Amino acid sequence: MTEDVLVSARGLEVHFPIRSGGALRRTSGVLRAVDGVDLDILRGETLGLVGESGCGKSTLGNALLRLVPPTGGTVTFDGTDVTSLDRRGLKEMRRRAGMVFQDPFASLDPRRTVAQTVSEPLEVHGLRSGGRERAARVAELLELVGLDPAVAGRYPHEFSGGQRQRVGIARALAGEPDFLVCDEAIASLDVSVQAQVLNLLRRLQRQLGLTLLFISHDLSAVRHIADRIAVMYLGRVVEVGPADAVGSDPQMPYTQALLSAVPVPHPELERSRKRIVLRGDVPSPAAVPSGCRFRTRCPYAFEPCPDVDPALQPVGAPGQLAACHLHGVVGRPVDSGEPVAARD
């Protein structure tokens, strides 16, 4: 790709050891929350990251900012390797990359005022010296997210969910970041408020030229805001491409099933909507199937699926990639020595 990549993950892995209790803490297994993700986020774009709950979307978002330490692979942010940054480099990276969290009731310290919360990045990074300048910047930020600057002295418990989320967004923007990870940022809001916050994010993205990673399980919201969409399944990005292409012509069976589950806001069309209902449940990330991880539920699974781990390959529209053997068997053969989940 010739486009300008801001954030890039290569073979990114976040594995959590599963520890059995006791003082010796033996490791009895590995939970593969993120398991070999390749993903590029282009400067100035909004990338929607979708997938079922538990598929590793949030862990991926956290790992990109090193809020969760990756156990393998690399993350580069604007050309620098995030995984090997020293303390100072990491601090600067965190100024340039912000995060908006899912639960606005949990993400604001209940003992600190809105002004204290929003000005924390300013204090941490020594931006705007002096109380007056910081107060002015806080007022500016509150106005930017659509809050009255007069609320600066109030505590979080005095606000509604949507207002709190705006405070969280103001905090994330305080360091003038280039990159914003929105981790299910609208999921715990009322539907009417969701739209407002979604539009706020879109406005801010354009106004400030932000690069946005919008993590959500809400496909409609993602299609509304995203330029490109990445689909995750069991710790891996299985399809990525322009929002229109992925949304209307998905190339990976999992994406097809996921999209078929979205209700259509039109009674007649909704009645004729064909749902692809997958059999079974998502396998545990502690016991990932060999080869293609979707094969245990895929209606089209065939011979190479258990034996070859599919790589992303260009299919469909320009810029669209999917990891599926239906488009040609591409990927890494499973070596026999590796532990493979018990199945069949």
Add this chain to the structure above:
Amino acid sequence: MTGAPLPEPAPSPTATDAGVPSTQRAARPRWRETLGLLARNPTAAAAGLVLLAIVLIAVFDETLAPSGPNEISVEDRLQAPSLAHPFGTDDLGRDILSRVVLGAGVSLRVGFLAVAFALVVGSLIGLLAGFYGRWVDDVLMRFMDVLFAFPAVLLAIAVLAVRGPGAGNTALAIGVVYVPVFARVTRASVLGVREEVYVRASRSVGASDFRLLTRHVLPNAAPPIIVQTSISLAFAVLAEAALSFLGLGTQPPNPSWGLMLAEGRGFIDIAWWLAFFPGIAIFLTVLCFNLLGDGLRDVLDPRQRTLMAGGGR
């Protein structure tokens, strides 16, 4: 976090979630809110007032005492309570009231010093153990377990045997005994707070560990520690009395409630007031610290706070 949903403004077609919450006044500082709620709990409020009185007596002991605590008057010895000596006199003719008043200073000073030591050292250990976990937690908390394994009085006696008796050493001895208590309470509270999203949020904007600990973790982990402080003060006063009673704490002729209790024990059948009044002083102080601790526990619990403030907060 509070479990109850916040009151949303009445929905209207043009309602927006932005703007000012109109029904609520500007926030008062937390500690004033806490004091206000505490005042509504009559038991805790009364305990607080009595403690305030005791502390004031302890601070102004020299001025308040009717006579010197060590003024010996042979002709006045073992006098029953009277107008001249409201609490009576002891076997050396010393005024019990004066000695109880000055004993307040000794007992509380030792108690406060001991708890301050335990609070600072124990909370720091608990904070680090809880926040960093892993081997830091293992090393620090196993060390605390070793301290815990000794019976409290035995441990205090050991410290005093090594360092010799005296007010400062008594405070240190009692303080050492309570370090693991504060370490455990703090660690447990920190373990809950460190997983809060707002701690991760603060980390995500680049805050250092020191900042996370001092600005976010400690303030939010504080309520159980405050309660523990109040209750430990009661135990520290009691421990000082016990050690003085055993002859290891405050040394004669200095007045200390525990020491007076020990001295009065030999006269209990002919002059009950020698042991009675210092005993009452200990009882009252310990009771009030415990009641205040219970009151604080109720007020500082966020769910209790919501109920007591009339819901919706």
